[in-house]
Amino acid sequence: MTKVRTPGAVMSLYRLMLTTQVTKARVIGLSALGLVSVFVGFAIGHAHLVDPVRQGTRFINGFGLSLLVPVATLVFASASLGDPNEDGTLVYLWLRPVARAKIVAAAALASFTVTWPIVTIPLVICAALTGGGRTLIVGTVAAVTVSMVAYVGVFVALGLRVKRALVWGLLYIFVWEGFVATGNNTAARLAVRTYARSVLSHITGETFRVTEIASPWTWLVPALVALGALAYATRRLSRQDVT
Amino acid sequence: MTVTEPMIQVDSVSKWFGDLVAVSDVSFDVGPGVTALLGPNGAGKSTILRMLCGLTGPARGTVRVLGGDPRRDVGLTRHIGLVPQQEVTFETLTAMEFVRLAAVLHGLKNPDEAAIAALAVVEMDPADHRPTSTYSKGMRQRVKVAQAIVHRPDVIVLDEPLTGLDPRQRLHMISLFQALGAEGRCVIVSSHVLDEVERFGSRVLVMVQGRLAAEGDFHAIRELMDDRPHRIRVRSDRPRALATALLDAEAALAVRLEGIDTVLVDTDQVSRFRHSVAAAAQRSGAHLWEVAPLDDDLESVFRYLVGR
Numbered sequence: 204m205t206k207v208r209t210p211g212a213v214m215s216l217y218r219l220m221l222t223t224q225v226t227k228a229r230v231i232g233l234s235a236l237g238l239v240s241v242f243v244g245f246a247i248g249h250a251h252l253v254d255p256v257r258q259g260t261r262f263i264n265g266f267g268l269s270l271l272v273p274v275a276t277l278v279f280a281s282a283s284l285g286d287p288n289e290d291g292t293l294v295y296l297w298l299r300p301v302a303r304a305k306i307v308a309a310a311a312l313a314s315f316t317v318t319w320p321i322v323t324i325p326l327v328i329c330a331a332l333t334g335g336g337r338t339l340i341v342g343t344v345a346a347v348t349v350s351m352v353a354y355v356g357v358f359v360a361l362g363l364r365v366k367r368a369l370v371w372g373l374l375y376i377f378v379w380e381g382f383v384a385t386g387n388n389t390a391a392r393l394a395v396r397t398y399a400r401s402v403l404s405h406i407t408g409e410t411f412r413v414t415e416i417a418s419p420w421t422w423l424v425p426a427l428v429a430l431g432a433l434a435y436a437t438r439r440l441s442r443q444d445v446t
Numbered sequence: 447m448t449v450t451e452p453m454i455q456v457d458s459v460s461k462w463f464g465d466l467v468a469v470s471d472v473s474f475d476v477g478p479g480v481t482a483l484l485g486p487n488g489a490g491k492s493t494i495l496r497m498l499c500g501l502t503g504p505a506r507g508t509v510r511v512l513g514g515d516p517r518r519d520v521g522l523t524r525h526i527g528l529v530p531q532q533e534v535t536f537e538t539l540t541a542m543e544f545v546r547l548a549a550v551l552h553g554l555k556n557p558d559e560a561a562i563a564a565l566a567v568v569e570m571d572p573a574d575h576r577p578t579s580t581y582s583k584g585m586r587q588r589v590k591v592a593q594a595i596v597h598r599p600d601v602i603v604l605d606e607p608l609t610g611l612d613p614r615q616r617l618h619m620i621s622l623f624q625a626l627g628a629e630g631r632c633v634i635v636s637s638h639v640l641d642e643v644e645r646f647g648s649r650v651l652v653m654v655q656g657r658l659a660a661e662g663d664f665h666a667i668r669e670l671m672d673d674r675p676h677r678i679r680v681r682s683d684r685p686r687a688l689a690t691a692l693l694d695a696e697a698a699l700a701v702r703l704e705g706i707d708t709v710l711v712d713t714d715q716v717s718r719f720r721h722s723v724a725a726a727a728q729r730s731g732a733h734l735w736e737v738a739p740l741d742d743d744l745e746s747v748f749r750y751l752v753g754r
Contacts, residue, residue: 215550222538291532295544295593298499299551300524444502446532 237325244329259333285362342406350399356429459507583610
């Protein structure tokens, strides 16, 4: 059987997944969470602190990288293939002459496209309001982007792999990354948050009393994690039963 | 491929989910034209259809569609159209967007034209800007058929496609399936409604409890179903005399009196019984109050076929 060329297929899938992922409830809920960071950034900026960069960096790490980025990415990325898999619409994508990798790539791209502005815009405003200056803003954008790349891959695969991916994802975020990985060096290296925090630390110069990863691993590992997870999702999509 | 080769070959296929055996050692070939897959709910029809599309693989045996393995050959999907049983579509999309998406993913050169043509076939308006989430069940069903035929596939698999359609649309769809079959496409339609299948006027595969209970021309299977032993309840003011008259007329294998006014009649000649019962009542001076088949539902028909 000859391989079928599918011009426009990825773009069509990408558009479809954007429209199916973006629901009012998700956007409003996560934007409200982002707004919290803006208010806190404003408060830090007007508190006349001695070291606003340090305070800003700590807040971006503690709230942005630990909560907003992973939760927002989980909500959208796990739904990208998880929702069609559960509601039965996946069959309309699966039973087409389109490479499974393209379906997964479209899902990941759509998740990134939706999540990045919802998370990055409020965190950048927050960073600016804290008075941390350009360094903190650049560090925030870089750390958010690096971690989101990894989270998108992991959560797209998770959405395809398990039912109730949201619950499993929250367990990963809060139990593994938020608890286990904070007390153990080895576990910390298996947490996306560690790499994001290290990127933020390298750019702002602020250090944290927890595991830090040396460059260039801070950049490479999240990308490799994303690639590995998306490869797994592709394999899974090729082999799983479709209802 | 030559015309005589079957388009679908199912060979000794079994499928189970945990302890549940959904399909057990089923074999059949299907060629061009309309083939109906008949069976009660839970008979394994949908599982078979899903295997034909590669959506799930057989635990044992092989499924070949157009000579390929639908589970592994992604390119084969170009030649398969499926109307799945589930009602759901991409709810934010209009009918046109939904069918056009299918056309794009199939790499058609002019997806707009193809989508408009497919929607016209099922009598849907391409300019309807309402999302499919607002559609009735019947309208969704028609949109699902449109997305399945937009790329003009050789094999069209339809899982209970007449569900939710009004009588006029049912007739229209049946005509459409027959026309597609007449074009040389392999159209396989599942149903649990005997009358529906009768209208297809086609070859029938009867599935019961995961097994292929019968296959062949619909009329031959219908005769087989009619010739099975039937139990009929006859209510009369003189049941004992009526029972004797029915036995004398050799219209009953056995009779049993029940209550004060009822005779339960076992017969394997339904038409002979129909012709004899009025005459028997007249001879015995009985008034007939009720003649009702007790096991004429599809389930009992299927049970009989399995037990043959």
